[in-house]
Amino acid sequence: MSRNKYPEQTLEKILDVSTKLFIEKGYEQTSIQDILNSLSLSKGGLYHHFKSKEEILEAVMQRRAQYIADMLEELIKSVKAENAKEKLKKILYHLSTDARTHMLNSVLTSQVSNPYFVVGGLKTVVNMDAQIIGRLIEEGVKEGSLQIEQPVLCAEIFLLLLNFWINPALFGRNYEETEKRLNYLQSILCTLGLDIVDKAFIDNVMSGYKKMGAFEEGV
């Protein structure tokens, strides 16, 4: 890559290559020089966009967070359902089968040993994604399809538990231990008035983790 004729394309390429390297080699083990080598870019070309490796990591996580938020917003707009509760169930089911989500989950699961990604994910799930899902729950409360006291806080807890507590790779759990927690999550969500997780969703989540090789064996 020679001169900086298309700065936005350069930016995207830096983020693509950095994401790939952070996942394959790990963040600590990736140097600025590794990123430059993979791009055939000069130091000046990179420093035009980023002052440090920390800034690149921040931008990589920011872009990933925005991608997920956009996907959720798009699903809320495009999915058709009789009410907000049914829409939420359809969206969850869609996410549990969608190739893009599967790819994103694979990245998260491959990155459980990278604490930067885990903590970055924790923050965006609670501070971004749960706000979007919370607004859909709020709609359900207004129209009467859902009875939830605090829609946004309930969404925060739901997504935090689903994305982190349930993750077998993060806590070193086997198939049975993970399934037990998903079933309990379903049961407590029901008790709280958020009856949106069903057997088909649980099966999809479990087979997704299985494909990724996320389970500990013989624990």
Next chain:
Amino acid sequence: MSRNKYPEQTLEKILDVSTKLFIEKGYEQTSIQDILNSLSLSKGGLYHHFKSKEEILEAVMQRRAQYIADMLEELIKSVKAENAKEKLKKILYHLSTDARTHMLNSVLTSQVSNPYFVVGGLKTVVNMDAQIIGRLIEEGVKEGSLQIEQPVLCAEIFLLLLNFWINPALFGRNYEETEKRLNYLQSILCTLGLDIVDKAFIDNVMSGYKKMGAFEEGV
């Protein structure tokens, strides 16, 4: 520190100094040389115990986790109460006022920008602390003071939410936003059959965070 006459003392000193440096400077910014300088220890003296900085971090977090687990076990043995539910309430109240917990929480809060500590904490809270509290809830279920379907899983969710979801420094929240979440946590725990969080506990947790300067201002 000269020759290695008292290897266990040396080990403890390495961990003390490393903890202090990791907190003050951050893990990334602390070098093995910084640790050696603070101890007047030779490289050989340190490599006798640890092969890398990662191994030191692992041992620092392991020691902290064991300290908290021991404290919980000790409280379960020493606190007197009419039943397991009352004992759990007393232990929570004690933890919310105790100087040791306050110190540990200050460390956690000062370390929210250090993802190694956050993820390490996440794992030990769920895989160690919740198992201990879960056994106490199990006792309560046996004797009839508590009605909980899955004592250990319920303890995992409770401690995960209390230690992480509630933490204002981790998610950049102000006083009101944090208090709202603590009140909601109390309400959902009640719904789940774990009526153990009261106003006094919430007030203690809030004033603890205030003393640490954990709240975002003017959000």
